[in-house]
Amino acid sequence: MQLLVRLFVAVALLASAPASADSWMPPMRKTYLSPDKTVRLTVIPRDLEDQLSYFSDKVGGKEPAGQRQGGEPQARAILERTNGRAWTKIWQTPLANEVAPVSALVADNGSYVVTFDNWHSAGFGDNVVVIYRADGSQVRSMRLLDILPEDYIRALPTSVSSIWWSGEHALTTDDRQLVLKVVIPGSRGAIGTPRGYFDVIVDLATGTVTPPSGVAWDAAMAAAAPLTARSKASEATWRAFAVAPLTAPKDATEDAWRRYLYQAAKRLAPKNQNAMGLSPRWILPSENEPDFAEQAKDIRSIFASWDKPDDLMFASPSAPEAMARTLKEGAESGVPGRLHGSRLFVALPEALARDVRVALKATGATVIVFDPSNPIPQRPEALREMGVAPDQVDAEATKAAAAAKQFEADAVRLEALVPPEPAIAKNDGEDTEEIMADILEAAADRATEEMQKSDAPND
Secondary structure (H helix, E strand, O other): OHHHHHHHHHHHHHOOOOOOOOOOOOOOOEEEEOOOOOEEEEEEOOOEOOHHHHHHHHHHOOOOOOEOOOOOOOOEEEEEEEOOOOEEEEEEEEOOOOOOEEEEEEOOOOOOEEEEEEOOOOOOOOOOEEEEOOOOOEEEEEOHHHOOOHHHHHHOOEOOOOEOOEOOOEEOOOOOEEEEEEEEOOOOOOOOOOOEEEEEEEEOOOOOEEOOOOHHHHHHHHHHHHHHHHHHHHHHHHHHHHHOOEOOOOOOOHHHHHHHHHHHHHHHOOOOOOOOOOOOEEEOOOOOOOOHHHHHHHHHHHHHHOOOOOEEEEEOOOOHHHHHHHHHHHHHHOOOOOOOOOEEEEEOOHHHHHHHHHHHHHHOOEEEEEOOOOOEOOOHHHHHHOOOOHHHHHHHHHHHHHHHHHHHHHHHHHHOOOOOOOOOOOOOOOOHHHHHHHHHHHHHHHHHHHHHHHOOOOO
16 A cells, blocks of 8 residues: 555656656666676566556556556566677576566676566565576565564655665675665665665575674664654554544644545545545635635636546535535536536535535535534444454544554654764765755655645644
8 A cells, every 4th residue: 555655646746757766767678797797687677658657557456557568568587698709698587576676686607686676666565686596587586574674664764656775785706695785774764864784694595584683783773763663653643543533623724624525535435436546625715815716716617617537525614604605606507417427525514515415416426515523433344454343443543542652752762772873975076966856855755745644633
């Protein structure tokens, strides 16, 4: 689910994004040389129609996502050896990656090839590290959980698409071991500001991972501990919110009510397969606000001009009577049946609901009017997924809220035990592309944060 959300955010960012840490270049054919340059690996990615098609298909559950008709149907690799004049093929084999690996290492004698991560989803999947033998067969395909403890992974820096867990990996000079360089996260868990790296050793012949230990590992665990605790606090806070009945915000801020509408729709009706997930939400301000007339006009225009099935959501905590009037006017003046296939979620006091329901029938949409003064229980199927029985809701919500407070207290305590971060020298030669990468990364994180806010409890 985490990766799916990040892929959805990527859809929105892709059209305007330059190449950067999180606006991935299209997958391309790449060649990797052994240290002595006598063996080379050529990686041929699966052909995509384009990146937007890939992300959209992923969100929509269509596989193979983004596949270009007539293109390479799967990622594959060719290993070759040179005699100084020509290259001779050693093996050719499909790769474990869905589209392409991010990088690879090749042993001098071609005895092993190792690929790392997946295009556009570093750190995710069953093939974060894959070891291939001299004949192209797999020694082992590893998840990040096969390499690092779950609590440590929680602390690693993440972006819209990926877990940024690694540095520059290497093979030992005897080509018997793989040395993974793993990030030690900085105090904020941000990308690009690690405290350093520690080594994890993997036996190439068997794929056996030697559990990390030593001074560097101890330092990494100390740095990760408060970040892990804070991650668990956020998870527990979310669980308390998800289990408990949903209540309307106490304030009338637009952001709070937009989040409320999103959650209300999720609880009141099953997922709409026609909607992409960022469904439009209109919050009508009070009638004395300067933008009231313009927003009311926008709402009325929906009933004559909306051109795609979706979930449309409406509320006005400051002027519910005006919202009811605006919706009725829009439905009466709009095109009958214009909203067929859409669902209209309307937050209104019950006293105003009946006339609105009647008026909105003409739109052809499914109409769901609910009173925001009534708490909305979680859907039974969602409770089952969380392992909560209907008669355990109150107790489970209380338990999760208490756990969140305890984890947050642990995070504060553990932060005091972490040594200061080493100073990071700034490179005077940092170029414009790197600066743009930082800007996009920040924008991507803000986009993810906004989606998470839609899923977050109101204060």
